[in-house]
Amino acid sequence: MTDHPIRLLLADDHPVVRAGLRAVLETEPGLTVVAEAATAEDAIARAAEGDIDVVLMDLQFGRGMGGAEATAQITARPGAPRVLIVTTYDSDADTLPAIEAGATGYLLKDAPPEDLAAAVRTAAAGRTTLAPAVADRLMNRLRNPTATLTRRETEVLALVAEGLSNHAIGRRLHLTEGTIKSHLARIYTKLDVDSRTAAVATATDLGLIRR
Amino acid sequence: MTDHPIRLLLADDHPVVRAGLRAVLETEPGLTVVAEAATAEDAIARAAEGDIDVVLMDLQFGRGMGGAEATAQITARPGAPRVLIVTTYDSDADTLPAIEAGATGYLLKDAPPEDLAAAVRTAAAGRTTLAPAVADRLMNRLRNPTATLTRRETEVLALVAEGLSNHAIGRRLHLTEGTIKSHLARIYTKLDVDSRTAAVATATDLGLIRR
């Protein structure tokens, strides 16, 4: 631990949430909010100035870059601040990219204030805090490794999820209908399902495709 | 306008959001936060005490009742406070039930603080404020009236969305496969699609089924 207070940057597109984080964290001894950012781009620029210890980063910004990519860019620099994800969502599709991007912790916004402050201090020290729900998800991920789809397969499955027929997907991707069927067959075995709708259902559950 | 300050109840399961709303609204003259609730059930009980003018209500609570149902129960009583929805989401599936439940306004959490305060004053006066995105959605809804599915049809479509085959759906609902096909045919014409996956896609877009 250093002897100066921990300096925070709040990155969230919701003014109300920024005000709430500020209100909660500024009452804590040893914590100071020195800046706010309403977009991911602003957060990157502000974090580069070098006077920040911990960034509290939302994942979903209304427009522009997402929090995961911003996290990657912030942590890429030498001497970068720690990034603590504070978001509402805990789906697979969100948590894993954020953690891969170099986030030091992952909290949900329903966390009580004392947990939040504790996580900030932990992050400032370089150690990791995970929300229980996120930790569970990661453990499950390690226990049953999720089927990983190739680029082509996810591409095909995404179009299936939009309701396109095999023939239409083939035309869209400049492939034969037979090829689409072959890709789907592999997808079915990987996801352990036997129909396109079931594949879409489990893939969205696993966060393999959007929606 | 009355001469006493407008008394507010904050109903949101996120402590950070409650703190943010409190910080934003208490700096406004003529507004007082007199209570907070972390669950929909608490909000109903607190609103029944009669000393509240406006309830700021989230739609998504972690567990238990949702904000829409809580809104309905609060506004059902005589002399009930106004309910202003303040939420992150603006999907069809969320907005319409809330408005039907008697909400006086619908804001998104990315609203700037001054809009929030203005909406609270408008709500206290009994008039409606809608976020622009929500207003757009309602206008579109009026222009192209959404297909309405019967109970049976939504039931069938929900099972389709889970990946079941027509035969499996028939067994689940104690119906013939032919009946399922008949229901689906009607669903397709209503939604103007021609496949089960397309039906699931547009139905989820329209908020007719969950996920």
Add this chain to the structure above:
DNA sequence: CGCGGGTTCTACCTTTCGATGGACGCCGCA
């Protein structure tokens, strides 16, 4: 009472899908 709408069912035909098997090229590893 008649009428419309929701629900259930039947039958036949066409289209699409899913299962299977095979082929080619790329890349890593022996």
Add this chain to the structure above:
DNA sequence: TGCGGCGTCCATCGAAAGGTAGAACCCGCG
């Protein structure tokens, strides 16, 4: 260098789903 695994691509055939055209039942409502 050769071999096998993997991603990609294609074709064939039985099974499932979709299109069409009915018909009957129940129930609420004018």
